[in-house]
Amino acid sequence: MQQFIKQLAQENDFQATRLLKILRGVQAQYLYIPKEAIEQLAELLNIPRTQIQNVVEFYSFFHLEPRGKYDILISSSITDLMVGQEELIAYFAEKLGVKIGEVRADGVVSLNNTSCTGMCDQSLAGLVNGYAITKLTKARIDEIVENVNKQLPLDQWARDLFDVQDNIIKPDLLLNQKPTQGEAINATFARGLTETLSEVERSGLRGRGGAGYTTAWKWKFCSEDEGICDVSVHQQKQRYIVCNADEGEPGTFKDRVLLNSYADSVFEGMTVAAAIVGATQGFIYLRGEYLHLYEKLEGILQARRNANLLGKNILQHGFDFDIEICLGAGAYICGEESALIESLEGKAGIPRNRPPYPVTSGYLGKPTSVNNVETFLAAANIAIHGGEWFANLGTAKSKGTKILSISGDCAKAGIYEYAFGTTIQTILNDCGASDVLGVQVGGPSGTFIANDEFERKIAFEDLATGGSFIVFNNSRNILDIVHNFSHFFAHESCGFCTPCRVGTSLLKKQVDKIVEGHGSAGDIVALEELCQIIKNYSHCGLGQTAANPVLTTLERYPELYQSMLKKISYEPGFDLDKSLETARRMAHRDDAHAHLAQVED
Amino acid sequence: MSKTIVIDGKVIPFEDGQTIIQAATAAGVYIPHLCHNPKFTPHGSCKLCTVKVNGRNCSACTFPAAKGQTITNITKELNDDREKITQMLFVEGNHFCPSCEKTGNCNLQAVAYHLGMTDNHFPHFFENREVDASHPDVMIDHNRCIFCTLCVRASQQEDGKNVFAISGRGIEKRLVVNSPSGLLKDSDLDVNDCAAHICPTGAILIKRTGYKVPIGQRIFDHAHIDTVALAAEGASHDE
Ligand SMILES: Cc1cc2nc3c(=O)[nH]c(=O)nc-3n(C[C@H](O)[C@H](O)[C@H](O)COP(=O)(O)O)c2cc1C
Ligand code: SF4
Ligand code: SF4
Ligand code: FES
Secondary structure (H helix, E strand, O other), X not given: OHHHHHHHHHHOOOXXXXXXXXXXXXXXXHOOOOHHHHHHHHHHHOOOHHHHHHHHHHOOOOOOOOOOOEXXXXXXXHHXXXXXXXXXXXXXXXXXXXXXXXXXXXXXXXXXXXXXXXXXXXXXXXXXXXXXXXXXXXXXXXXXXXXXXXXXXXXXXXXXXXXXXXXXEEOOOOOOOOOOOOHHHHHHHHHOHHHHHHHHHHHOOEOOOOOOOEHHHHHHHHHOEOOEOOOOOOOOOOOEEEEEEOOOOOOOOHHHHHHHHOHHHHHHHHHHHHHHHOOOEEEEEEOHHHHHHHHHHHHHHHHHHHOOOOEOOHHHOOXXXXXXXXXXXXXXXXXXXXXXXXXXXXXXXXXXXXXXXXXXXXXXXXXXXXEEHHHHHHHHHHHHHOHHHHHOOEOOOOEOEEEEEEEEXXXXXXXXXXXXXXXXXXXXXXXXXXXXXXXXEOOOOXXXXXXXXXXXXXXXXXXXXXXXXXEEEOOOOHHHHHHHHHHHHHHHOOOOOHHHHHHHHHHHHHHXXXXXXXXXXXXXXXXXXXXXXXXXXXXXXXXXXXXXXHHHHHHHOHHHHHHOOOXXXXXXXXXXHHHOHHHXXXXXXXXXXXXXXXXXX | OOOEEEEOOEEEEOOOOOEHHHHHHHOOOOOOOOOOOOOOOOOOOOOOOXXXXXXXXXXXXXXXXXXXXXXXXXXXXXXXXXXXXXXXXHHHXXXXXXXXXXXXXXXXXXXXXXXXXXXXXXXXXXXXXXXXXXXXXXXXXXXXXXXXXXXXXXXXXXXXXXXXXXXXXXXXXXXXXXXXXXXXXXXXXXXXXXXXXXXXOOOEEEOOOOOOOOOOOOHXXXXXXXXXXXXXXXXXXXX
């Protein structure tokens, strides 16, 4: 083992910033991160062992105990539940002969749930040793079970198990562009860097990752040195461009498609941004769930280097820039830009205090612009066609188009591009949704809208969204949705701040209590009160939006929550009968007297 | 004295680079807090110090003071919410104050009293947490850790060591010790280290000193935490 670890560290230049990459290697080799590996890496990378321990414990894809040789994870996003996830994973477990969450006695296979894997248009989805598997049915599960029991190497499994479709249903302004390689870079230098920044500003482009910050301003701040912004004379200071491809918001999968089919334009957008802010190094932070894209993207980067679109003196414009891909390891919070930067530095993804903002102090303390995949795609095309071209579409405060990932109860799940200002009804008509109960716009952290609000519009000034658009028909139960989302946030809270760390767990319990029919009169008030604390006092966007599923549905369907309550004034959160379970097991009793009701109905 | 902020109507001077809590403490204004200690770099995790800056919630221990800030600090709304956050800390761990050696000297308990907290409000987690009594002079009772990282920072910034760290995600967060076995006895912690004495709760205790000061004669038996904190931290700001 010593030799293996040493070589791994050496391949990564003994850089502590590459800790996640190194640990991915260790996990793949030993199926867990052995204690000795932590000790050895602490020495080799010259970091405290506790930093490594923290990283291992923080990310879902690292383990301190061995997983199976085939580690199977099944996505438990709401869209997976809608195609029968619970039944199918139970079937899987039974066929494999393993309990969910555990490793089979022979060590060959382990099975567990995982947060949304970004395949909501081809549910039921999952991961085998990190690689995406899609459209799982009982038949496909049988096939996998057979492969596992035969211990067939992954590269000999039928390819169609790993088939990931783009499902681009409605392309518009951006998705119809197929610029040639280098077109955006050449256009940028022909026009001038300052002038191109002005075009990006004129386009009105706002960040597509959710927060909607004006892209041109972000780049301007990132390029400033002591308050002077002169993009034609860059100071010597190191700066970084980061592409946020963490795409962890359940129901979002458009960045996956953009990287699969528009990667050249995305990289070109990064290169244009780098020229403008004066960065020589870029990163793409790719969520671990998109491991299947890694090699393809490496190939494209290499081809771009060969074509002098990356590297030294790019296209003879006297400017150097390169891009490195960094894989995540299962943590939604790493989509938050400062947590992402921590992760890039080889640490747990804990959001930083702000100020300072990443544009002044980001990766390794240097000015860093973090932008979404779609933002870079738009910027590359704006660099070619100018700001007007983009600003002609959209609304007053939301220019251009938005690419949506549509899933749930509709005939055609997939990728749709719309000018901002499009109504929900138009979108529902296009994707073939009928008998609609409501739509979750912007994912769990967004808004649930009811079927009397479909004239509302996709726009920053009305319904903002990073791209997630999940349709629910009238056969669905709103509380099931809220239940799933509350568990998601409690699982993904980084735990840094009290209101979110404790609050999301309390919220999960409180929602469970009501959904399971143990709620009583005071519980709705308590629920709302708790939501307000989490929302108003949390450190970052995760906590600040974690109560949205409850708040947005409670506002619309108060009677639904009320109907779940028992007609008593108080029932404790403590479940007496459940707590007696151990005692009953030990006493080998399960008769009526061994069950106690804690409150008389 | 040209630059000022306003906290609850009081005009308070500040210097560039000061956080809101630093400016407030220097001016004798108490902002409730737990993870902040003026000796160490701010952390901003407990969220007790949340104040409204021009209507927006900000952590006073990390947010820089700046011209034009009108801040509210002691209001019913903020203190009610601070009480809830404190209650969250109580139910997350296992805090049995009457049987805890730290009672009367504990900042968590004192802040709870200060905010008028009379119950835990939320359901308890009842997590199983361990005690590390391996070290000859110092013990850790994980039941009482609130993850404020003061011991982590004290060890790094004052003792020049790196004995403690916080590990894990979400509600699974826990304090870990930087030693091959993970036990305190195998770390280089010394009983005289600042890190051994900084804990605001009873999570890190010095052995064989229990009840030397009888209950009734302890710090918060006679004074509220606001007075105590201002006296201690105001002085340390002037250092
Ligand atoms: C919990 C959380 C998760 C996030 N996840 C993502 C993500 O997966 N992708 C993304 O681009 N932005 C995400 N963001 C927003 C980023 O913090 C950041 O605003 C964005 O990457 C900036 O890029 P933009 O200006 O192009 O939108 C997330 C924010 C939060 C609070
Ligand atoms: S709000 Fe949640 S995710 Fe964000 S810092 Fe606090 S605990 Fe971490
Ligand atoms: S042991 Fe004490 S000082 Fe250290 S993090 Fe826990 S509560 Fe804070
Ligand atoms: S004292 Fe400011 S967040 Fe803890």
